[in-house]
Amino acid sequence: MTYAPTTLEALTADAAAVMARYPSPRSALLPLLHLTQSVDGYVSPDAIAFCAETLGLTAAEVSAVATFYTQFKRQPNGRYTLGVCVTSLCAIMGGDAIFERLSEYLAVGNDQTTADGLFTLEKIECNAACDYAPVMMVNWEFFDNQTPASAVQVVDDLRAGRPVRPSRGPDQVHTFKEVSRVLAGFEDGHADEGPPAGASSLAGLRLAAPGLAAEEAAPAEPAPDGAPAEPAPEGARAADADDDQGDQNDHGDQKDQGDQNDQGDQTASGKDGGEAK
Numbered sequence: 001m002t003y004a005p006t007t008l009e010a011l012t013a014d015a016a017a018v019m020a021r022y023p024s025p026r027s028a029l030l031p032l033l034h035l036t037q038s039v040d041g042y043v044s045p046d047a048i049a050f051c052a053e054t055l056g057l058t059a060a061e062v063s064a065v066a067t068f069y070t071q072f073k074r075q076p077n078g079r080y081t082l083g084v085c086v087t088s089l090c091a092i093m094g095g096d097a098i099f100e101r102l103s104e105y106l107a108v109g110n111d112q113t114t115a116d117g118l119f120t121l122e123k124i125e126c127n128a129a130c131d132y133a134p135v136m137m138v139n140w141e142f143f144d145n146q147t148p149a150s151a152v153q154v155v156d157d158l159r160a161g162r163p164v165r166p167s168r169g170p171d172q173v174h175t176f177k178e179v180s181r182v183l184a185g186f187e188d189g190h191a192d193e194g195p196p197a198g199a200s201s202l203a204g205l206r207l208a209a210p211g212l213a214a215e216e217a218a219p220a221e222p223a224p225d226g227a228p229a230e231p232a233p234e235g236a237r238a239a240d241a242d243d244d245q246g247d248q249n250d251h252g253d254q255k256d257q258g259d260q261n262d263q264g265d266q267t268a269s270g271k272d273g274g275e276a277k
Helices: 005-019 025-040 045-055 059-066 088-106 148-159 176-183 199-216 234-276
Strands: 080-085 119-124 136-138 141-143
Touching: 005 025, 005 045, 025 045, 025 059, 025 176, 045 059, 080 088, 080 148, 088 119, 088 148, 136 148, 141 148
Parallel strands: 080 119
Antiparallel strands: 080 136, 136 141
């Protein structure tokens, strides 16, 4: 490994903190790969060696994991990763056009980095935000309802060093290295910034609200033995009272019918006795 002594010391201390979260050291491999990306900007040969030595794995085992997940980069990544969703819905809503415009504007293809090291452009298979299609992500922060022009504007603002705020999440986009450290499990204090969900994502919940309200008004479940039952809402209690009254009426009708049958039996018996005489 060619890490500087101070860098290696900091990495080792952070790795120990990560490993302490898991019962088995090898379980810490994914966050350690993110951690090394936060230092090198990609999963470098030094990163592979560091993770293998720290976790007691072979370099082949570490490489197998690092090449499986697309969030781990095996070549120097840009300061900002531009991920354009090109899955069906985003594609037909304009995702393909956004990617083509950015590719032309930045003079790079898929999974390539600009010469100045600022941007890596990649196609994403679903950004999990179909209700805001077409969607672009910058270092995995959402930019909803994009157009080719708005995507270029995001690039221009980032290149100029202006703060750029995503549609949801933190107040501004952070660098690839900074976000990689967060993915390693180290908080940056920005988790509670910005809205957690947009109006389109919550539309289904609003439509379901009347049904949820009716469900909440249903009678309480029977309480366990020995525990007091929770009272049912007023409407439910009134319905229960009507049912009880109906049961009592039914019982009374059955009793009256039984008395009539008994009376009839007695009359028939008397008649039969008279004929026998």
